[in-house]
Amino acid sequence: MTPRRRRMLTIGLLIAGMALATGLILQAFEQNLMYFYSPADIAAGKAPPDRDFRIGGMVVEGSVQRDPQSLAVTFELTDYQHQTTVQYTGILPDLFREGQGIVAHGRLDAAGQFKAREVLAKHDENYMPPEVAASLKKAPPGVRP
Amino acid sequence: MISEYGHFALALALACAVLQAIVPLTGVALARGSWMDFGNHAARWQFFLLGFAFLGLAQAFLAHDYGLVYVAQNSNSALPWYYRLSAVWGAHEGSLLLWVLVLAGWAAAVSLRSRSLPRDIAAVVMGVMGLVSTAFLLFLIITSNPFLRRWPAAQDGADLNPLLQDVGLIVHPPLLYMGYVGFSVPFAFAIAALVRGRMTPAWARWARPWTLAAWVFLTLGIALGSFWAYYELGWGGWWFWDPVENASFMPWLLGTALIHSLVVSEKRGSFKNWTVLLAIGTFALSLLGTFLVRSGVLTSVHAFATDPARGIFILAILGSLVGGALLLYAWRGPSALAGSSYGLVSRESFLLANSLLLTVATLTVLIGTLYPLVLDALSLGKISVGPPYFNLAFGLVMVPLVVVMGLGQFARWKEDSLGRLAQALSRFALAAGLLGGLAIAVLSPNEWGTTLGGVLLALWLVASTAAGVWARIRERQHRWRALFTLPRAFVGQCLAHLGFTVTLAGVVLTSSQSADLHTRLAPGDSVELGQYTVQFESLRDYQGPNYRATRGTFHITTTGGERHTLMPEKRFYQVRNMAMTEAGIEPGFTRDLYISLGEPLGDDGAWSVRLHIKAFVRWLWLGALMMACGGVLAMSALTVRKRREAPQAALASTLP
The missing domain is CATH 2.40.50.140 (Nucleic acid-binding proteins)
Structure with missing residues (x-):
């Protein structure tokens, strides 16, 4: 892998991780709202x-x-x-x-x-x-x- | 009478603050040296005057001057003198006076140590702090004046809120304010850097000790608040994700990111923009905290009178200060962007990742805190966000944060390789893993997954700290001697990180290992909880200085021969017509035994009783104490180093 591709891969993984975390956090937020x-x-x-x-x-x-x-x-x-x-x-x-x-x-x-x-x-x-x-x-x- | 002079001093202090804001800034614009220096004098005068006003109010409390509205509302002739003293900051007006006093104290401290600063930077710092002070003094005098008089004077006072009649409260608010308000110093430094268009590594070196000092105070203040809630609220909780707690926690999180980002700005000249933004953000969150607590939008022990004018005033201060700072940033920030480059695997990258993660953590707390308020303000319904949200969202961010923290404190600046990290850390990580497995086997927790994960994360940090220490001493001839002569800044860093580890372990173990029982007990009854037998021996009534109390006597025994006597109380404060629970606590390194009385249930003398075994709960606050000590060590290392270098050298310092 070239350094460039490795960097792209790292950034891609980071974004995927962030997206997953955001999704989980929003779900937890939804579930714990109390009216x-x-x-x-x-x-x-x-x-x-x-x-x-x-x-x-x-x-x-x-x-x-x-x-x-x-x-x-x-x-x-x-x-x-x-x-x-x-x-x-x-x-x-x-x-x-x-x-x-x-x-x-x-x-x-x-x-x-x-x-x-x-x-x-x-x-x-x-x-x-x-x-x-x-x-x-x-x-x-x-x-x- | 003295309180009249205090009132007068308050007005003079406002004049000083206005001058402190205007004169040095004008001096910078016109390039007049003596005008620039004027801020230093104004700051010291302001501190002196506010100190006098504060003492005037304290004297009014001690001398039972019920002619002052504020004293009449928050004191009582039966209140002991030390609570009369702490009642000075026990409610809105007085605590705001403390706020501006602390702000003036920080400004005066900066003015005394500003000789090594370039004149113009020092002038802008003083000017900005003068602006903040002017805004809050106006707020204090217009909406919340503690020196207002009533006629005729009240016969007696309405007493201090019983919840606040506690030793913890004497120290908690001043500590917390020292932290909150202390972040105005890095804020002022950030503005100075933007205004003067200079962000040298030397700038970060000046700002660091001040930021660390504020962070240390905030750490101690939050820990003490949590400790107070634990023993004073009587239900064994130590953190509730209450909006008011969050209000103090958010600046702490971002402030933690700030002290780390400042290190990179100083040592490597990178992240300067990010550092400035964090400095602005941290102080913005401190102001937001003040707004949340003081505006009456929240109802809690910290929020007193609900006066909409106050909320709007603070919101205006918040908006103009932070909005102005951000505009300035947008205008001037990018020109100072350049920093040195670094590799993908390097200490810089790990520190950047963690300051992003801390920012995300701050945002999750911010959303959970503000969303209900915004919805309510827009009349879209009344909701609240439960602790499970915070626990999950925060935990999710903490896991990668701790992993990266372990890597970051070991990695080299500029360029490192995963191979080297793996090689150097693997032995220590393996040992930590084995220890973790062993710990779990001994503890046999009820929540397997979280406990194992938490313990492993904590041990991972211990392992990486140990690896860092080992790397520093292994090449040396006298390893033991080398161990005791490690640089103070490094020891401070290790201590603070280990403190974080201890707190982390405390949180995980308390949450998973504790046991509790809510039950009905009459004198003579006994009940089993875990390995402990709790016997309710007797009840006795007595009269305190301003309350009536019922005190229970409980004996706790184990089969191993341990024997403790706990005496929880229920107090009834007559003036405010309020009941209060005083828990009986037997503290220990690995567990606290905790009993609190609920209420009398029947004619047979039975009470509802809470029994808790709080595993490792002390570790929470022990860790915070270690973090604070680490901060103090790092701070002292910085000031010592600064004294050694000539001021000119600090100015001309270049990158290594």
Whole structure:
């Protein structure tokens, strides 16, 4: 092989490698995008049944129920239009409280309940996740707290 | 009262910054020497004034001056004095004051060491740093003034965010800012090179120690942030690919490419354009980080008040500084393109490949961080990008990067051959392979492929470092003596690369070897995790200075006779009405035992409890520490060498 052809081959291999890596990265990007839906979106059937997404809203007062034997917990999430039942097994964050805005990651089960893999509530008592704040704004005036 | 003087000093500092920006640059245009030198004085005065303003704010915190809005929002009479001090930079306004103070500090440091620089280059450097400083001081005074007063004064303060009441936070932001802002120095040097149309190897030699210093600080700042998240957030994670973490990680990645590219520019006179572009890019990412964190587009512990005016202001600063720099680059850059040539297999090629790979890695992080924000800004939906994306994309780039890194640190400048590399490295690589196999057999991991790959990559770097050391001492008569008298810069390089190896091994082993258990435990219960038996002994309440706390006592025993007692806590901070988890950690070289309390579950005293065995987790931060030490060694080697050479010699230096 002449040096010139060797150089061309090297560059060709590099480009092929880059293309492959870019393809894989884009695919990973696609698969790991998580969309946000509110309880109203879920009631309207907008949320995908077969992939993870995020849900956000206020935890309904008095709706938190714990299993006495395990770490399983269920609670209702509302955007003051609709409610979604959320199931979670694990340790809730320090700032999880009834009446507090939270965001959860997970997916819908066959019964239309949200199975959360992770529950987030952040940083201070006045904080509201921006997605939750935006979806609460859509609620008709008068039903907001 | 002192805070009033502080406010006044802040305004004077702005005047200084404006003069520092205008006078030296005009001096360069008019070729007036004394005007060029003026920047040095202005920079020192500015640093002094901002230092005074900073002390004024600190005094307001220490003296409980709740007449200042900022103090009233972030302090409390029950807060211990050291947290009152760190609260100075605990929220937006004060941390921005720290930002400009650090910037002025870097400018003052450059001004003190600029005697060996040509007058005009030093003048442009000072002028550019003055411009940056002017922009941020305007931002500080107009949108985020920490000296604003309220009337009447508050009775008591609203307390510092409990998450930030921690020793790590006293040091983390200053370190991180030293790094972020430190990259303004290579940025200013790059602009100076473009403006004056001169990119000599001597230029790279001046810029290198400053860049290394900023990089060392950023390395330590990121490591400390990760360590803080590990023990303070109470869920055992050490990196979340959170946008705010990414904001500090991106300048680090590109800064790493920059320090390597600078070496080539200095030693071989090549890559000059690329170096300048990297210097601009690194500082641009530092500014982007400031924007992301300070604008309120992100919600996290780092983002405080959401004020759109602030975001737009920083975006304007970012746009004009970076846009201006890039325009200048487009105009002046290509004329300085010439460098010495090099072969396809040479250290230059490997370094170029790796700086491209680091740039790609930066871009993957950038896309994952910005895409959701852009989509949201265009009202196209609210999305987030999960950690699996970052793990995969980043891992994909890291594999070739580490392979090339091993080749690059061993290869010769200008021209090398694959044959020689293979011959010299094969013995070491073989030994590494055997060791890797052995390690895997001992560890018996649950994720076979990744662990094996990661361990082999780490050992490959060790092998190539060892081969490099061996090549330097094998011909010598007294090998041991030669080993201890290796050049400091080379030792620094080896230490930093080994540090990277240790961190890499830490990441791979922690991810694949750790075990955890989330469970319900009542006092008296015990549970098994791996080879450990964890017994929950008791719970006790106590009162802290500004919180109530419940402290658990856990005994951990092994069949081998190990016995540890851990005391995790749950604290409740009354003023902010916030609960906080303090993990109980038993540290170790090969594993940490980690327990944190979740929440009380029932009437029988049961709690939800997190138990973690974190394998090799210390290695993450140990490696970062080694990288920083390597950086310091390399830096000291450069400054020593610079002192030995006469300033004129540095100017006239030609290629070897």
